[in-house]
Amino acid sequence: MTQVLLDALRRPDFYPHPVSSIQIIETHISWVILTGPYAYKMKKPVNFGFLDFTTLEARRYFCEQELQLNQRMAPELYLAVLPVTGTEQNPVLDGVGAPIEYLVKMREFPQQQLLAQVQARGALTAAHIDALAQQISHFHNSLAPVAAEHELNRPQAIVAPMYQNFEQIRPLLQEAQDLQQLEALSQWTESSIQRLWPVLEQRCQQGMVRACHGDLHLGNAVLLDDRVVLFDCIEFNEPFRIIDIASDAAFLVMDLEDRGLTVQANRFINAWLEQTGDYAALPVLNLYKAYRALVRAKVSLFCLYQEQDEAQRLAVLNQYRAYAQLAESYSRIPYPFLAITCGISAVGKSSVALQLVEDLGAIRLRSDVERKRVFGALTAEQLYSAQTTEQTYQHLHQLATQILTAGFSVVLDATYLKLAQRQAAAEVAEGTGVPFVILDCHAPEALVAQWLAERQAQGVDPSDATLDVIKAQQANREPITAAELPYSLSIDTQHSNHFDELIVSLRRRFPGL
Known part of the structure; x- marks a missing residue:
C-alpha cells in the first residue's frame, strides 16, 4: 500500500455519489475514509502477530469477514465489500479488471453518536x-x-x-x-x-x-x-x-x-x-x-x-x-447478603430491588421473569397456580444459593406474602452463611392502583397482576411477624428519598459493602 493510493481516495470524483467532505481516520490496522453519506474502510498491509493483512488476498478475506460478521448486529450499517481496480494513481471503485485493493462500504454516522x-x-x-x-x-x-x-x-x-x-x-x-x-x-x-x-x-x-x-x-x-x-x-x-x-x-x-x-x-x-x-x-x-x-x-x-x-x-x-x-x-473477597422484597404487586418492589442492584451491586432475581422462563408454555391460570408458585419460589431459592455461593449479593424481587416463603428464603441465607434482610414495601392503595394502570398501559412489565389479583393478595397476606422484625426494613415506596435511606441503612447493617 502506498501513499499514492491513499491520496487518490481523498478525491471526491473517486466516489460514485455526492461527497460533502473527505476525512480520514487512521487506526493501527486500517484507514476509514469518511465522505458524508458513506464511510469506506481499507485495511493496512500490516502483520502484528495476532493479525496478518500483508497480502491482498488476506485483506479481501478479512473485509468479507468483517461484512458478514457485523451484519449480524448492524445490517443497516455494513453494506458491501467493493474492489478497487485501475492503478494507484487512477483507481476505480467497483470497476472491471484485477483488483488492487478492497474496501468495506458502510453507512456513515456522526462520531458524536458513539x-x-x-x-x-x-x-x-x-x-x-x-x-x-x-x-x-x-x-x-x-x-x-x-x-x-x-x-x-x-x-x-x-x-x-x-x-x-x-x-x-x-x-x-x-x-x-x-x-x-x-x-x-x-x-x-x-x-x-x-x-x-x-x-x-x-x-x-x-x-x-x-x-x-x-x-x-x-x-x-x-x-x-x-x-x-x-x-x-x-x-x-x-x-x-x-x-x-x-x-x-x-x-x-x-x-x-x-x-x-x-x-x-x-x-x-x-x-x-x-x-x-x-x-x-x-x-x-x-x-x-x-x-x-x-x-x-x-x-x-x-x-x-x-x-x-x-x-x-x-x-x-x-x-x-x-x-x-x-x-x-476484582480479586477482593466479597461480602454478599440476601435481601427479599415483601409486598403486593405494583407496590414498587422492583424499584426498590433495582436500587440495590445499582448502588450495592446485588443480582436481582424477579419472580415474574423466572416463572415465565421455567413455565412459559402454561396458560395464565396454570402459570399462577399454587403449585407453580411454590415451584417458582423453589427455583428462585436454588438460583439465589448458586449466586450467593459465587460471592454476589442477591435481591429476590417477589411478593413473599406468606411466612413460609420468607422462612424458606431465610434458610437460604443461613445455609450460605450470609446476612438476611426483608424489605417490607408499602404504599397507599390509590397510588398502587395508579401505578398498576400505568404499568399496564406501558405493556413492558413481566407481571400479569390485575387489580383483582392485588385485592386477593391484600386479603390473604401474612404480615411480618414479631420474630421477623429484627431483620426487616419498612419502606414507604411513595417517597423516593426512602430508597436512599434504605441504601444507607443497608451499608450500616452490612459494613463489608
Whole structure:
C-alpha cells in the first residue's frame, strides 16, 4: 500500500455519489475514509502477530469477514465489500479488471453518536444501558452461533490468553511495586482458574462458547436512528472472537467500571443476566473482568517505549496502573447478603430491588421473569397456580444459593406474602452463611392502583397482576411477624428519598459493602 493510493481516495470524483467532505481516520490496522453519506474502510498491509493483512488476498478475506460478521448486529450499517481496480494513481471503485485493493462500504454516522462520546458529554442514560443489554443479550441468544466442535471450545483455550497477559506484561515493568502487584494478580488468576476449572468445562459443554463480538465497549456502540447498534466486532482473530459469552459481556462491564460508571455496570449485567438466564456465568465473571482489564493494561504498556517525552511515558504508565488497579479490585473477597422484597404487586418492589442492584451491586432475581422462563408454555391460570408458585419460589431459592455461593449479593424481587416463603428464603441465607434482610414495601392503595394502570398501559412489565389479583393478595397476606422484625426494613415506596435511606441503612447493617 502506498501513499499514492491513499491520496487518490481523498478525491471526491473517486466516489460514485455526492461527497460533502473527505476525512480520514487512521487506526493501527486500517484507514476509514469518511465522505458524508458513506464511510469506506481499507485495511493496512500490516502483520502484528495476532493479525496478518500483508497480502491482498488476506485483506479481501478479512473485509468479507468483517461484512458478514457485523451484519449480524448492524445490517443497516455494513453494506458491501467493493474492489478497487485501475492503478494507484487512477483507481476505480467497483470497476472491471484485477483488483488492487478492497474496501468495506458502510453507512456513515456522526462520531458524536458513539456511546463513548455520549457518555463523555454526560448524556448516557439508563435507557441506553438497557438498550445495550437488550441488544447484546439478543445477539448472544440468537445471532452468535455455538462453537461446539471448534478447537477453541475448551477450557485450555479460554485461559491461554490470561496466562499470555502476564508473560507479555512482566518484561515491560521495572518498578518493584508494579511487579509485586502483577505477581499477586498472577497468583490470584492461577488459583481462580484451578478453582473454576469445572465451571469452565461446564460452560464449554453447555454451548456458552460462541462466535461473539470480542470487542464490546462504548466506543463500538452507536445511536443510529434512535437505536443502540453494536458494530466493529473482531474479524481478524478467531481466539479473540470465539469466546465465552460471559467474557464478551464482561468486557463492557469492565469498560463501564473503568469509566467510573459502577451504577450503569451493575444495571447492565443484571439486565444481561435476566435476558440470557445465564446466572451460571457469575462464578467466572470477575475472572473475565480482570482478564479484560489486564488486556487494556497490556496495550497501554505496549505504547510506553514508543514515547520519547518523559511526561507522556508517565501518563502511559499511570494508565497501565489504573487498569492494573481495576483488575486487582476484582480479586477482593466479597461480602454478599440476601435481601427479599415483601409486598403486593405494583407496590414498587422492583424499584426498590433495582436500587440495590445499582448502588450495592446485588443480582436481582424477579419472580415474574423466572416463572415465565421455567413455565412459559402454561396458560395464565396454570402459570399462577399454587403449585407453580411454590415451584417458582423453589427455583428462585436454588438460583439465589448458586449466586450467593459465587460471592454476589442477591435481591429476590417477589411478593413473599406468606411466612413460609420468607422462612424458606431465610434458610437460604443461613445455609450460605450470609446476612438476611426483608424489605417490607408499602404504599397507599390509590397510588398502587395508579401505578398498576400505568404499568399496564406501558405493556413492558413481566407481571400479569390485575387489580383483582392485588385485592386477593391484600386479603390473604401474612404480615411480618414479631420474630421477623429484627431483620426487616419498612419502606414507604411513595417517597423516593426512602430508597436512599434504605441504601444507607443497608451499608450500616452490612459494613463489608
